Amino acid sequence: VGELSEVSLPEVALFLASAAAPEQIDWPFSDLPVVLYRHPRFYLQLLHWTNATTAVHEHAFAGAFRVVSGSSLHSRYQIEDRQPVADEVEICSARHCQSERLPRGAVRRIDPGAGGLVHSLYHLDNPSVSLVLRTYGRSLDQYSLAKPRLWWNQGRLSASHRQKSIERASIVAERTSPGSGRQLIASIADRLSDGEWVSLALLWAEHVATREEFERLLAVRSMTSERIDQALLDGYESLVTERLLGAARESIRDPELRLLMALLMNVPDRASLLRLVSDFSGRADPVIVVAEWLARLASYRGDPSERLARLAAAAGVDHRLGVIVRQCLPPNISDAEGVALLATAIDPSCSLAPARAGVDQLRSALLQQRSMSVLIQ
Template sequence: MNDFFKDMGQTVLKRWKQENFSLEKFPGIAQAVLDERPPAQHVDLPALMREFLLDDEQPLQTQSGFGQPELVAYEHPRFYIQLLFWMDGTTDIHQHEFSGAFHVMHGSSIHAHYEFEKRHAITPNLQMGQVRMKNIELLETGRTVSIISGRQCIHSLFHLDTPSVTVVVRTQNDPGTGPQFNYLPPHVALDPMFSDVLTMRRKQLLDVLEQTEDPEYADLVIEMISDLDFERGFYILQHCMGALANLGEWGTALSVFETKHGELAQGVAATLEECVHRDAIKGMRSSIGEPEHRFFLALLMNVTNRADLLALVAQRFPNVTPTDTVLRWADELMDTSDDGCAILDALFPESLDIAIEDQGELFLAALKHLMLGQKKAPASLKPLAAAGLKQVKAALAASSLRVLVD
């Protein structure tokens, strides 16, 4: 067992015992102890990893799949201290059934806080409402943040560095604060631990039909959606969205779901479209290793307006105009081939009669013009004309770069 975390655990235990193990007091105690002796300043990470690999005397480890990996550094029946390594990690928007505090020991993260308003329970495991971001911040190495169980602390983390390491001092479980919902903006909350075995098997069987290109696939999915309850219908719709879109049947399936469930279904389309947007950025992250570009992806995935995005860019790179920084990233991430020009997943419109070698410069000029909110297009955009600029804006608005032009 690592001596630093053993001492930290004993300090937390002593202080919490003095407060009669009050769950309300625990987050403040955990945060104070982490801040008094920050692991970022006092723990030699390579030495800790070597000790864990070579010394059998370690606290009882969990079978949790959270973290890449999770190491338990101190364990007590009421609470424990864990180290979470993140190689390529992005957490879902979630709440907790435990309380405590977390500390950025190595790396940095984008941290977003949310609230869930106007909630309406469809079942105990699925709710509709309004997922709204309250604030977003950059967490650098050494920061400590409290964790409150339940809906008071709905958040997500996009880890920027490889690896990022977080130290968490947390209770085992806070009774009455479950389920530990995940949130799909802008409208859905669901319990990720809920298991409907029949729905799981049905999704797997639908995958067989999709992969074998069964001609009845779309008709079967639509027939299921017309008959299933809201919860099961939502999960089938979510699972089959990509395949239905490829077959040109997504609009039909969604319409059937909305007709069956009426007002309850409002917001489902926007939520599933946002899932596609976020998954696309997660997919791009797996092939992008440059730290600045990963930071850019984190902003594109989590920030909801251009002003907040530019503010976070200015915070991280204070000596450069944030618009110039974003345009540099866009230029670096641009790809030009025989098929045309693309910035990430934003494709220069094929319908415009622009030579491929000229598309990149025009794409960047249009992006700059739209980001600055200029009323009059500069001379550099003359080859596009008004109609062409409108098409370029539509292409950007349909991509992961949409927050920059909305």
């Protein structure tokens, strides 16, 4: 082996994209997976989570899970009208079936495949711990949903050392020299399968600042179908909304406002969201509860007793979402009027009568905000 004098990330990525070496598979799950017991037919695994995720996915195995520590927001989906558009990539219709709060001790069954348990499990506490009893599974195929309609084999692609190395090389290159990551991607894009390209594009969707940037990134690959490109662009819009809500939740210390952010990220229909607000708050009128939370968000500035919260507020994460709500409200409005107006905008039949006009304008303004449009009837 000759002496290696220089390492070029684009050359490394090009080698990985062209290599035909046998693939080694690694499929880590959770931030700290610990196997407690193994049997020839199944095993018990303790999963520690420090980061919440909204990912909707099926399972390559059968079994069950139990919430050991913390609580979670559990949402079930039905994947319908599946239309394969490439190997490991499909366009689908994802129907939200149910969202529920899972307290400590709750147990749910896992059935494999798209006809089994398709769900997201958003952990509300940090850390959260789950106990999973699972079979070994027959394959690594485990599809995930890139909302709203891209159904792709994330299980196999995420387990690929080659794919992970390409993705990491592109990010490292971009951080080392802005623009070089995109050049690296352009040099290998047409060497990747559609599934590999979808995986790489979804990773980069979290790193580009605008839709226009993402469109330019997608344009470097000449062999992607229009349906995949459009589904990726729709997925980018969903990611932007989740990113805004997720960043706000990270910087907010108020537990009720953090809960509201989690619900807005994970529950796509109004009736389920309001039912969960009643469940969590213990109050009979969830519309008024949400209105009070939104009014509080409009004036939220972080907890001055915590330096990290102050820094986050200064960076504008939670402040930005509060500004969005505040800009939807008329100027010089009192807190009580704001709550009444918000409640009536969410539900015109609400028991609170607004103290002033402006309900229709407020409803229209909230509907234009993807992060909050689910609240409007």
